[in-house]
Amino acid sequence: MAVWCRVNCVIAAALLAPLAGAQSWPDKPVRVIVSVPAGGTPDLTARLIAPAISGQLGQPLVIDNRGGASGLIGAELAANAAPDGYTLLISSPGALTVLPNLRKVPYDTLRDFVPIGLISIGPFLLLVHPSFSAKTVQELVALARSQPGKLNYSSAGNGAPNHLAMELFKSMTGVNIVHVPYKGAPQAVVDLVAGQVPIGFNSIAPMMPHLKSGRLRALGVASLKRSPQLPEVVTIAEAGVPGFEAANWFGMLAPAKTPRAIITRVSEALMKAVRLPEIQAQFIALGADPVGSSPADFAAFVRRDMEKYARVVKLSGAKLD
DSSP: OHHHHHHHHHHHHHHHHHHHHHHHOOSSOEEEEESSOTTSHHHHHHHHHHHHHHHHHTSOEEEEEOOOGGGHHHHHHHHTSOSSSSEEEEEOHIIIIIGGGTSOOSSOHHHHEEEEEEEEEEEEEEEEOTTOSOOSHHHHHHHHHHSTTTOEEEESSTTOHHHHHHHHHHHHHTOOOEEEEOSSHHHHHHHHHHTSSOEEEEEHHHHHHHHHHTSSEEEEESSSSOOTTOTTSOBTTTTTOTTOOOEEEEEEEEETTOOHHHHHHHHHHHHHHHTSHHHHHHHHHTTOEEOOOOHHHHHHHHHHHHHHHHHHHHHHTOOOO
8 A cells, every 4th residue: 555655655646746846847047949040030020029928927038049940950959949938939931841741851840849829920022122123023923934033032031931922923924034042031132222122022021121212112912901101011912923922920938848728827917918009000010910819720730831832832833952
């Protein structure tokens, strides 16, 4: 009887240990890996919501930018982190749902991460340098068809969402525009603004200053309805590419096996943060729709997104060049 009691006490202690740890969490700062360099849209998103989440958790969220390889570096680091709640990940589809459809990656999105919540969704803009001769989507398509393989477009890197956005555009319009990948969106934008690579897709948020200053021109927005921030910019669908839609999203995840109690607590803090009127206003001003979904809804969203990009890659024949 004494032996049986000791064994069961050990088992009970082992089962209760994670719960006790979750209840005392967090007792130190929480690292949030952002899978892009500082200045990218995921970075802006992380820095927008971090203070509100920190206030609810009682500990600071420390942003750790780990850009490169279309987000793979940051995602791999997060996947291999201890599942103790002290490492979280904010990522876009590039590393999580696009790249796995283009190449072998050192993690399994559905197995190695547990979704916490979808933060926001924002459509891409089709952008050109002001000196570029095409003034409309139709003119761009006509020019590209007349000069196959002669025009270039920039992206945040091989497998980045704006890479796939252009590949979808190419497949739906039958044009041949050459991909010039960069190591992150900021570098790609620098050369786009300089006119070195005259065409590109990018999110609304970081492009607004360049649009207002006239350093870039938007030919179309990649959503099925016009953006409230840029009501004068036509959708690409209404400009002659019916059904065209390409958006970037940002979500928070944790390493697999992170205690469910911690996931629930972070999710609740995230949803409350995203629903704060002042934060919603900032998201909308940046051209993004705030979401703040539950872990279950975000998990279903990620699965659908992976399936969508599998179809896009197959349809377009996109490759990592």
